[in-house]
Every structure is written in structure tokens, then in C-alpha cells.
Amino acid sequence: MRSKKRQRLRWILRLGILGFVLLAIWTVYVQWKIQAAQFGETKAADVGIVLGAALWNDKPSPGLRERLDHALALYEQGKYPRLIVSGGLDGNSSKLTEAEGMKNYLVEKGVPAESIFLENEATSTYENLLFSQKIMEQNGWRSAVIVTHHYHGARAKDIAAFIGMREADVDTADSRVMNMTWHNARETLAYTKWEVDKLLMRVGLR
Template sequence: MKKLISLCIFLVGWQCLLASQPKNIMLILGSADPVVLQDRMDVAMRLYSMQKFDRIIVSGGCAAHGSSICEASFMHDALTRNGVPQNVIYKEENSKTTVQNYVFSRKIKEADGSPVMAPGDTVYVVSNHWHAISVAARLRKYDRVEAKFFIEGSIEPKASDKLDYVSIFNGEPDNDRFIMKGTWLTPDAVWEKADSIYYLTGSLVYVTDRLNSRFSYYTRSKFFPELDAYAANKELRFIDAGKQWYVSNGEKLLYVDKQSRKVQRIFTLAELIPNLPAAWLNRLKAGAVYGDKLLLFSDAGMLVAHKKSRVFLAGEETSPADYFAGWPYGWGRGNVSALRLDSAKQKVYIYRNQEYLELDAKLKIVEEPRSLRLKWIDDLK
């Protein structure tokens, strides 16, 4: 028995050691130009032929700069055609700028919710353009990875071009501020009161009128004094339920009254949806309760649950493009950050990466996405 216990302890320890080993990761930066993107894939394949990679992140969204391609999907398909196993490729499909390549790629997660890119890993930033240098430098300084850049190709810089592309490395030393500016404004929750609109993004609440002619900002704790305890090292995900929000931190689900903004109940997402697929505990990005339906969104798709008594039962897993007629091509497979219900007008608003969609009472898209690029807070403390 003692030998068996010793063997078990040894095996568990060995598994932990393997799990903690630093990974070799390749981060390939996208381009809206198919010819340039193919050049970058050629560069990536040459690097792939030289050494082993545990993970490959392909970073680029759909229809950037008016293009007709989804960059991450283009790169994923090019890699698999050349023999790269699909299980090592992770698609980041939200970014439309180099800054966003950095911002969104660093947050890509494994199926269990752990980060793909962790401190101590070695990350090769790949491109045919020197912006890879700036991204690698920022990853090394602010994300504690051993970052390198791998650039090949014919590069003829203009006199105005800078080695630190768009000041990615030296332009903003506060990384939280840099990340926020790169995604301004991509809210986690949105609500209205009188003639003001409130946008929660991270630990900041931005308040403005409908025309954004004036604004003010506050810390999240001013409006949600009870949420900070649940947000430590975790991201809060909001499900708009009309007069309340369900707020998930991946472990607990909080039932928060919109009027008082106080936590009324603490339970779990699995209690709300008893047959919830386990993977959705870590996939959830945003959601809304609309009538007898609960719509949940992830990076890669959506889940529709149906009300039964006091709970919801998970139904079909689908994609926004299949569920909503006229889903914008530029919005890819999802990456929704927030939903807002307007019960008085019987409308639903969906937010994603500096844009939003308006849906009518039948969940039909009213028009093309609108810009949500609000004034930046110059004196943000």
C-alpha cells in the first residue's frame, strides 16, 4: 500500500511538473492584405520547420480596413494545409490593428480557462514587418514572457516609418491604460438612467449623454461596491436580465439588482443552467435574458437556453451568423463583449470592439454596426 501511495504521489508530482513547463509559442500578426498575409504565413512556416511549438496563435479579425477576409481563419487554414495540427492553433479573431493583436492575443485561453500565454513562456512574434519588434518588446516587459521577434521579407521603410511601430512600446508606459486605449470603447456592461448612458469597462465606469457631448468617469466600486471582492484576478461577465444582471467571475454567479446595484443572491452558473456544457463555465463572455430565452455568447459562438420553471435548460449551440439574419461579416464568429436590453423600446443592443448593433423586438438586426468610439479620457488616473 505504501509503495502504491508513493507511486501515486510521484505520478501527480510528475504531471504537475509537466504542466508547469514553459511553452514555446508562436504569435503570427495578421494583415488585411491577402498577399501580405500569405507572405507572413510563409515566414511562419519557415520558423515552424526549424523548431517545435506547443501553441500557435493566429491574430487578426474579419474585414479590417474594408478587406474581404477573416485573417485568423485564413492563417489557420494555411497552417493546416501545411501539416500543422489543428489542436495547437488558437484563433484570435477580434483584432483589427497591431495594438489589438497584442491586447487580445495575450488574453487567449485554454479550454480549462487557463491562459495560453503564461509568464515564463517563450513567445516568437512573427511577421514580415518590423511591428513584430514592438509587440515582442511589450510582451517581454509587461507580460513576463521571454519574447523574441522573427521577421523575414523585403522591407523598404519610408523616411517617416518608425522602428517602434505606432509607438506600441514607448508610447504608453502604463499597460492597463495602453490596453484600454487600444480597445476604447469595448464595454463589459451598458445601462441607461435618465439621459445618461453608463459604460462599464474593466474597473472604470464611463458616463456620457447620447451625443457624447459631455462625459465623466468613476471607479467601478462607486457603482458596484460589492463586485471588487469577486473581480480579483478574474474577469466579470454580465448577463442582462432586465431589472437585474447575472454577473459571473467563472466560479460564482451574482444576482445584482440594477436599481441598488447590490448583490441579492450568490450561486453558480450551473445552478442557473443545470445542463450547461462544462466548457461554457470558461467560455462565457456576455449574455441576455430575452423573453423565455437566455442567449450566451463566447469568443467562438453562442448558446441558446430556454426557461423552464426557475431555471434555464441549454439547447442548441450555434453561431451568431447562423442565429441572426444579416450578422455582419466583419463581426466574425462572435467576440461579443456586452448586451443591453431596452425593455421600454423592446430592443436589444449588442456590443463588440468599438461598435454596436441594434436589434428589434423580434431580434432582427435593424442596420449595419454603428461606431462606439467615444471621447478618450485624457487625464485618466
């Protein structure tokens, strides 16, 4: 009996070590994909898509302002003549959707209100891009520049390819205000969840 119990414990220990090693390998792989992502030169497009992030008291958080300022710089460079701002209510007691807060910020910076299109429903990066793609289709726009932070760019690019956005570049901002240790760790989990979701959608289970 003792021999069988010891053998069982050895197998449990081996499986635990194997699981830890596989988790470590996966974490390193995902972080490599995130940090090494290359997006190439951004071509002029029909529309820019700014992916949402948190509002603070109905104003863009410092991190979201970085995305918006980057999107604004591209707009002023003539990379696109209009923008879609994407994001719904983020559940932190804001009265405005992320999209509404982003539009207000860009209008204050001088972008004409009629050049900004709201996507008010998305609660994930997948929905950001899927719902923005529908706005593009409704308006006959074919090409887009997706604007986000660098740590988020690899997942955004993969999602865009998955949903069939064939003419979509990703242009990213580096952050000087966000806690990147926390955001990189969170993105590892988010990227893992996306890979699972993608697999489930491919086999028809989601």
C-alpha cells in the same frame, strides 16, 4: 508696430525650425530603434503568436505569407507545438478575419487545425498581443514566440513587455516583397502613436 511684428515672425520662424529639428531627431531615433533591434536566440515556447496583416481576396497577402512561412518554419523546428493567429476584419472587403485566413493557409501547409487557435478581434498590434495573452492564460500557457516582420519587431517587443508577457521572445522575418520605404515610414508613425498611447495608459487617461 513693425518692430513687434518682425519680432513675432522671428519667434514663429525659430519655433518652426525647432519643431522641424525635433521631428527629425525623433524620426532618426525611432528608425534606429527599429533597424537596430536585436531579439536574441529564440527559445522553445508553449505557443507561437503570428501577428496579422492584410488579406487579399480572403487569402494572405504576400507580406503576410512571409510571416506565416516564417512561423511555419519555427513550428517545424519544434520551437512551439501550437500557434495563435491574431487579427480581426481588416476593412478591405474581406469576408474572413485575418486570423481565419491565416489558419486556412497554415492548414493547407500541413499544420493540424487543432493546433491553431484563432484570435478574431484585434485591430492593432496592442490588441493582437493583449487578446492573445488572454488565450494563453485561458489555456495555462506561459511562454510565447511572437512572429512578425523585422521592421515591426521592436514595437511588438515593447508592447509585450508593457502588458506583462514576461516569457515572450520575438522572432522576425525580413521581407522581399514589401515596399520597405513605405512600411518603415508608416512604422515610424505607428511607433510614435504607441509611445503616446503608452504614456496615456500609464497616467490613467486611456
